[in-house]
Amino acid sequence: PYVIAEPCIDVMDRSCMEECPVDCIYEGERKLYINPLECIDCGNCESACPVQAISQDRRVPDDQEQFVEDNRAFFEKPLPGRDDVLGAPGGAVNTGPIGVDTDFIAGYAAKSG
Ligand code: F3S
Numbered sequence: 001p002y003v004i005a006e007p008c009i010d011v012m013d014r015s016c017m018e019e020c021p022v023d024c025i026y027e028g029e030r031k032l033y034i035n036p037l038e039c040i041d042c043g044n045c046e047s048a049c050p051v052q053a054i055s056q057d058r059r060v061p062d063d064q065e066q067f068v069e070d071n072r073a074f075f076e077k078p079l080p081g082r083d084d085v086l087g088a089p090g091g092a093v094n095t096g097p098i099g100v101d102t103d104f105i106a107g108y109a110a111k112s113g
């Protein structure tokens, strides 16, 4: 699947959402997440992002490798304050913004400048 990494944090341009044919890009509080259970690897989202936050999981920059696991955790582990897991809800149009992040992203230092 494709993965959204560090540059999306606190930017959340959302152009990627409009390009995804299966609507598998979901909105947290500080970042968006691609659902690896739903992404069909079409790659449309990659060029839509103005800050180059998106790449295929095999091509995520070495220093952002943790984002691969974190994108997956957003859907496969309970999020802070929730008992259930999101799983494959069939599109962000069905869920609306999720409004919370993984602990990893919630605690990520804000970018300076
Ligand atoms: Fe984030 Fe880029 Fe999408 S900033 S919301 S990954 S267009």
Ligand code: F3S
Residues within 6 Å of the ligand: 001, 002, 019, 020, 021, 022, 023, 024, 025, 034, 038, 039, 040, 041, 042, 043, 044, 045, 046
């Ligand atoms: Fe959608 Fe991007 Fe995957 S456009 S199907 S999230 S490669």
